[in-house]
Amino acid sequence: xxxxxxxxxxxxxxxxxxxxxxxxxxxxxxxxxxxxxxxxxxxxxxxxxxxxxxxxxxxxxxxxxxxxxxxxxxxxxxxxxxxxxxxxxxxxxxxxxxxxxxxxxxxxxxxxxxxxxxxxxxxxxxxxxxxxxxxxxxxxxxxxxxxxxxxxxxxxxxxxxxxxxxxxxxxxxxxxxxxxxxxxxxxxxxxxxxxxxxxxxxxxxxxxxxxxxx
Amino acid sequence: xxxxxxxxxxxxxxxxxxxxxxxxxxxxxxxxxxxxxxxxxxxxxxxxxxxxxxxxxxxxxxxxxxxxxxxxxxxxxxxxxxxxxxxxxxxxxxxxxxxxxxxxxxxxxxxxxxxxxxxxxxxxxxxxxxxxxxxxxxxxxxxxxxxxxxxxxxxxxxxxxxxxxxxxxxxxxxxxxxxxxxxxxxxxxxxxxxxxxxxxxxxxxxxxxxxxxx
DNA sequence: TAGATTAATGACCGGTGGGTCATTAATCTA
DNA sequence: TAGATTAATGACCCACCGGTCATTAATCTA
Numbered sequence: 001x002x003x004x005x006x007x008x009x010x011x012x013x014x015x016x017x018x019x020x021x022x023x024x025x026x027x028x029x030x031x032x033x034x035x036x037x038x039x040x041x042x043x044x045x046x047x048x049x050x051x052x053x054x055x056x057x058x059x060x061x062x063x064x065x066x067x068x069x070x071x072x073x074x075x076x077x078x079x080x081x082x083x084x085x086x087x088x089x090x091x092x093x094x095x096x097x098x099x100x101x102x103x104x105x106x107x108x109x110x111x112x113x114x115x116x117x118x119x120x121x122x123x124x125x126x127x128x129x130x131x132x133x134x135x136x137x138x139x140x141x142x143x144x145x146x147x148x149x150x151x152x153x154x155x156x157x158x159x160x161x162x163x164x165x166x167x168x169x170x171x172x173x174x175x176x177x178x179x180x181x182x183x184x185x186x187x188x189x190x191x192x193x194x195x196x197x198x199x200x201x202x203x204x205x206x207x208x209x210x211x212x213x214x
Numbered sequence: 215x216x217x218x219x220x221x222x223x224x225x226x227x228x229x230x231x232x233x234x235x236x237x238x239x240x241x242x243x244x245x246x247x248x249x250x251x252x253x254x255x256x257x258x259x260x261x262x263x264x265x266x267x268x269x270x271x272x273x274x275x276x277x278x279x280x281x282x283x284x285x286x287x288x289x290x291x292x293x294x295x296x297x298x299x300x301x302x303x304x305x306x307x308x309x310x311x312x313x314x315x316x317x318x319x320x321x322x323x324x325x326x327x328x329x330x331x332x333x334x335x336x337x338x339x340x341x342x343x344x345x346x347x348x349x350x351x352x353x354x355x356x357x358x359x360x361x362x363x364x365x366x367x368x369x370x371x372x373x374x375x376x377x378x379x380x381x382x383x384x385x386x387x388x389x390x391x392x393x394x395x396x397x398x399x400x401x402x403x404x405x406x407x408x409x410x411x412x413x414x415x416x417x418x419x420x421x422x423x424x425x426x427x428x
Numbered sequence: 429t430a431g432a433t434t435a436a437t438g439a440c441c442g443g444t445g446g447g448t449c450a451t452t453a454a455t456c457t458a
Numbered sequence: 459t460a461g462a463t464t465a466a467t468g469a470c471c472c473a474c475c476g477g478t479c480a481t482t483a484a485t486c487t488a
Contacts, residue, residue, distance in 0.1 A: 010465050117331030119393045121248050161410045168386035179333045196375045200418035224435050
């Protein structure tokens with residue numbers, strides 16, 4: 001028996017979101033180059049041809065994933081920073097919390113690792129990600145550090161370099177959590193890891209006369 | 215005119231080393247999956263067939279690069295740690311210096327990024343790298359921290375997690391330095407970055423009554 | 429120098445996956 | 459209900475690359 005094909009459904013409105021969701025999990029799982037558009041389509045319950053009906057090509061699909069899922073979070077962070085009234089440690093904590101719940105603790109957390117991994121081979125998407133995400137996120141932390149120094153809460157440091165040093169363990173946490181099998185570092189509780197990190201940062205940033213925050 | 219092919223040379227002894235050198239730069243530049251063995255061969259001044267005369271396949275070639283260039287440095291580190299007599303900060307510094315001159319400041323610095331990037335798609339090489347490199351390197355730092363705590367030089371911390379937090383910015387430095395174009399974080403002097411990092415770590419690790427080391 | 433040895437070659441094979449397009453069929457409209 | 463519209467399909471094309479192997483030629487040996 002020739003196994004009649006399943007009936008087609010026409011769902012023009014729902015397709016893009018379903019394709020983006022499937023693309024996210026495939027990209028995070030396999031990386032950019034190794035993701036097969038046929039797999040994305042099948043996971044979205046659709047054929048490869050249909051995918052091309054909604055997105056021009058692989059690159060456009062990836063950009064749409066970022067635009068749809070990550071860029072809005074930066075806008076949210078900028079709103080938080082603009083309206084923040086308390087001390088600067090709390091501002092950093094609020095930004096970290098927002099990032100953790102919207103990105104760090106979701107499937108989107110795999111995107112930074114993908115960018116790190118494939119920036120060299122796909123300069124187009126790396127440049128896109130840099131201007132849409134990295135530059136804005138980094139600016140948020142730099143501004144928070146500068147604010148803390150101006151308010152006398154932090155000792156004076158090189159804010160740009162310190163921002164990179166502070167962000168590094170957070171990014172590495174994402175990288176490790178999305179490295180199946182081999183790279184098992186920091187395989188314990190991510191909360192313990194982040195707490196250990198924050199502990200070091202607070203001791204390192206606080207002005208000497210102040211009591212150490214934990 | 216049919217452009218006579220250049221004369222062949224028979225250099226059985228020199229080929230492996232030249233192929234390994236070419237493979238290192240290609241792997242670091244392109245990543246594992248995207249490295250084409252034809253490019254490796256051409257860069258070594260040889261045809262693709264010749265490469266297969268000396269290495270079974272891509273995986274064997276990569277393992278040979280690691281075995282040849284990175285594994286010996288771990289043995290060296292273990293020797294240093296075993297014979298170290300001074301304080302534990304100095305031990306950490308000596309290990310970092312050795313690593314920096316043998317790996318961090320050479321083309322081999324691109325290998326950790328490659329592993330991070332492609333562990334998911336190539337579990338075989340990830341597992342190899344983990345047992346040959348990561349586990350031994352991590353053990354060195356853990357032992358140094360433990361030593362410092364036992365000697366009363368460091369405050370008591372969770373040595374495993376702290377090791378990961380300490381190593382993260384160092385790994386991220388490699389990642390950033392090997393991310394052309396897009397990911398321009400920490401694009402200043404790597405020495406400034408490492409100094410900033412060590413500064414934070416020292417303040418974070420030192421027992422409170424002690425004077426802060428810089 | 430002639431024949432044997434083997435380092436080196438490059439044409440070739442097969443699987444893969446991005447992207448295309450003629451065809452099919454679900455839904456809408458008159 | 460008939461015809462038009464268009465969402466959806468999947469067979470197909472083609473470039474790419476890991477890996478193979480019959481052939482070539484550099485070097486050695488008798």
